[in-house]
Amino acid sequence: MPTASSANRSAANKAIENGDLMRGARNCVNGYCAIQRDERVLLWLDRNDTVDPTVVNALVTAIDETGAPLSVLRTKAPIFRYGQRLSPVEEAAISNANVLMHVFDLENAASVDNADIYRCMWEHELRVTSVIATTPRIMNSDWAHYPPELHYYMWIKSARLLCDTEAHLTDDLGTDLHMKLFPWPKGDPLSSSWASVDKKAKVHRPAGTWEFFPGGTIALCPKAVEGTLVFELLEGFAGYLSEPIRLTIKDHWVTKVEGGTEAKWLKERMRRYNNGSYFCEFAWGINPRSPLQEGLKVKAPDSLLFRRAGSFHCAVGLWPGMGVPSPFHWDGGGLKPTLTLGKKTVIDRGYFTMLDDPDVRELASKYGNPEEFLSYES
Numbered sequence: 339m340p341t342a343s344s345a346n347r348s349a350a351n352k353a354i355e356n357g358d359l360m361r362g363a364r365n366c367v368n369g370y371c372a373i374q375r376d377e378r379v380l381l382w383l384d385r386n387d388t389v390d391p392t393v394v395n396a397l398v399t400a401i402d403e404t405g406a407p408l409s410v411l412r413t414k415a416p417i418f419r420y421g422q423r424l425s426p427v428e429e430a431a432i433s434n435a436n437v438l439m440h441v442f443d444l445e446n447a448a449s450v451d452n453a454d455i456y457r458c459m460w461e462h463e464l465r466v467t468s469v470i471a472t473t474p475r476i477m478n479s480d481w482a483h484y485p486p487e488l489h490y491y492m493w494i495k496s497a498r499l500l501c502d503t504e505a506h507l508t509d510d511l512g513t514d515l516h517m518k519l520f521p522w523p524k525g526d527p528l529s530s531s532w533a534s535v536d537k538k539a540k541v542h543r544p545a546g547t548w549e550f551f552p553g554g555t556i557a558l559c560p561k562a563v564e565g566t567l568v569f570e571l572l573e574g575f576a577g578y579l580s581e582p583i584r585l586t587i588k589d590h591w592v593t594k595v596e597g598g599t600e601a602k603w604l605k606e607r608m609r610r611y612n613n614g615s616y617f618c619e620f621a622w623g624i625n626p627r628s629p630l631q632e633g634l635k636v637k638a639p640d641s642l643l644f645r646r647a648g649s650f651h652c653a654v655g656l657w658p659g660m661g662v663p664s665p666f667h668w669d670g671g672g673l674k675p676t677l678t679l680g681k682k683t684v685i686d687r688g689y690f691t692m693l694d695d696p697d698v699r700e701l702a703s704k705y706g707n708p709e710e711f712l713s714y715e716s
């Protein structure tokens with residue numbers, strides 16, 4: 339009679355035979371992480387075992403196929419959003435890797451919000467990918483299969499829109515936020531300091547960069563921010579809030595928090611942590627295949643929903659290397675904003691207008707019917 343663990347392994351192996359699961363895992367490892375056979379790869383897992391083992395096994399198989407040496411670390415990971423520190427064992431393992439891939443519970447996926455992780459990226463030749471395809475459903479999705487070349491084309495092209503530094507964010511819930519943004523340099527939409535794509539459509543990512551897989555967000559710390567911000571979604575809560583949270587922002591600081599029980603919850607945490615009311619992040623999503631219903635089910639909109647094209651999110655607390663120091667980082671956002679950068683409408687009531695750009699559609703057609711890649715999932 340099979341034991342529970344052998345039954346689990348058997349189920350995992352069966353799922354690995356599913357071509358789509360391996361297709362997603364290979365797209366992550368070869369396409370987005372761009373792992374080379376001479377790189378030291380660290381796969382970091384949490385002991386809480388909330389991630390589907392079939393996904394982990396598929397990733398291990400895909401990494402093994404590259405020939406790169408792989409180490410696996412299993413620990414009780416720090417909670418990154420609350421500024422918890424790396425243990426000496428974690429620090430040593432991460433410092434010895436070129437490529438860190440971690441697969442954690444979605445609510446703890448954003449290690450980018452933690453100062454220790456950033457320090458490791460800056461001190462060592464390290465790039466990081468947080469795998470948020472933690473279930474077969476997401477690893478099998480169009481989003482996980484998305485062509486890396488098309489992703490980075492839209493990502494770099496979006497970043498290059500930051501040449502006019504005036505931004506205005508509005509929505510029907512009352513958001514009315516004015517920001518000044520630092521500019522990105524002009525240039526090729528397939529080559530940037532963050533990532534580039536060569537003539538063979540292969541991605542190159544330098545050390546010091548951090549990404550979600552699957553991804554799809556432009557995120558930045560604004561130079562200046564003022565106005566009203568309304569969250570209909572908040573990290574830590576599944577689906578739409580019982581009552582939207584209304585934040586008043588003055589000169590980068592949240593001066594008022596209004597709403598229901600979720601607003602009280604956020605306000606209490608902002609008070610508890612040093613500089614917890616500093617407005618540190620503005621971001622918008624660029625991938626239309628990020629699944630809406632899956633995203634609404636989980637308590638981590640920052641992982642799934644805020645990658646979706648045309649969404650926005652903002653955060654308070656720490657933005658490593660800019661703003662003010664804080665152990666805290668917390669995100670909230672919405673799905674139907676209008677965003678203008680100078681005179682350009684980047685998002686029109688939740689629709690990411692770049693999806694209609696002729697050059698984007700032409701690049702998408704290289705991979706099949708452009709509608710498959712540029713229309714919204716569900």
Ligand SMILES: [Fe+2]
Pocket residue numbers: 451619640652653667668669
């Ligand atoms: Fe964030």
